[in-house]
Amino acid sequence: MKVAFLGLGRMGAAMAAHVARADHELTVWNRTPGKAGALVELGAREATSVADAVTGAEMVVLMLFGPDAVREVLSEVLAHAPGSFVVDATTNGPAAAREFGALCAASGTRYVDAPVAGTVKPATDGTLGVLVGGPEADVEAARPLLELWGDPARVLRIGEIGSGSALKLCINQGLGVVAAGLGESLRLGRDLGVDRDLLLTVLSHTAYGWYLAQKQPMLQSGDYSATTFSVELMAKDLALAVEGSDSDLAVTRASLGQAQQALAAGHGGEDYAAITGHLADEGAADSS
Numbered sequence: 001m002k003v004a005f006l007g008l009g010r011m012g013a014a015m016a017a018h019v020a021r022a023d024h025e026l027t028v029w030n031r032t033p034g035k036a037g038a039l040v041e042l043g044a045r046e047a048t049s050v051a052d053a054v055t056g057a058e059m060v061v062l063m064l065f066g067p068d069a070v071r072e073v074l075s076e077v078l079a080h081a082p083g084s085f086v087v088d089a090t091t092n093g094p095a096a097a098r099e100f101g102a103l104c105a106a107s108g109t110r111y112v113d114a115p116v117a118g119t120v121k122p123a124t125d126g127t128l129g130v131l132v133g134g135p136e137a138d139v140e141a142a143r144p145l146l147e148l149w150g151d152p153a154r155v156l157r158i159g160e161i162g163s164g165s166a167l168k169l170c171i172n173q174g175l176g177v178v179a180a181g182l183g184e185s186l187r188l189g190r191d192l193g194v195d196r197d198l199l200l201t202v203l204s205h206t207a208y209g210w211y212l213a214q215k216q217p218m219l220q221s222g223d224y225s226a227t228t229f230s231v232e233l234m235a236k237d238l239a240l241a242v243e244g245s246d247s248d249l250a251v252t253r254a255s256l257g258q259a260q261q262a263l264a265a266g267h268g269g270e271d272y273a274a275i276t277g278h279l280a281d282e283g284a285a286d287s288s
Helices: 010-021 037-041 050-054 067-080 094-106 120-125 136-149 163-192 196-203 209-221 231-244 250-267 273-281
Strands: 002-006 025-029 059-062 085-088 110-113 128-133 150-159
Touching: 002 010, 002 050, 010 025, 010 037, 010 059, 010 120, 010 136, 025 050, 050 067, 059 067, 059 136, 067 085, 067 094, 085 094, 085 136, 094 110, 094 163, 110 136, 110 163, 128 136, 128 163, 136 150, 150 163, 163 196, 163 209, 163 231, 163 250, 163 273, 196 209, 209 273, 231 250, 231 273, 250 273
Parallel strands: 002 025, 002 059, 059 085, 085 110, 128 150
Antiparallel strands: 110 128
16 A cells, blocks of 8 residues: 555654555655654655655555644645545544544545554554544454554454544543552652652552553653653643543543643653652652
8 A cells, every 4th residue: 555654753653664564655754854764764755745745645644743733734634635544543532533534524535533552662563452433344444554553453443433532532541640649649658758669569569550560660760761651642631631521520630730730840751650750759859
């Protein structure tokens, strides 16, 4: 197939590499140039613009920051590649996914929302979960591409357009709440004089176990530079969850506030475990 892959962040670059290795005719584009070197070595062509990337493409994959970026890029896709098939792997939220699906349908372009569950390592290994929303025929048509970066057993049709994005928001909302909740647990322990390393060890056997199995070394060292999912992205997704619900998600709103504080403190590009660390350590110097 002729595939255009738009968005070469940590996840996008890893996912696009599987397309290149499968010997498809791959063209890649990123808003900030200079991220396509490894993909070019695998045989991809780096485009200079969205129009350059998508002209003549059969499949167009979007792996962008969020709905505002998709809205901007999709308008160029539809102008230059009407009738193509758009696979939107961006975490947008269900309302935006339905909006994009309607725009595509109006131009005769097929669209599925297909956000992924997992981080950089499973993206590199090709074992991501893929949560797909769209008509069954379209999901099956996209499956050969989706299974390049997704575990075939975990490429799941969730329902109609928007359903994959809805499930993805629920997943990331839970991660954000856990990150902020553990930060308060550690802060409470600090206030009560509990040794930090002992507390982390004990909490790893509680409901925080899954999270600490991945993030405990970061929390012990205070180094959040090995980013798998950034604070900036987490803050965006928590905001989408709050804005997308008809309910008052008070815990989610509070977690969003903590993510925004970590963002304001300069942790935007760091791993979202920095939300935990920032909350746990906030004011520590003043109280010591």
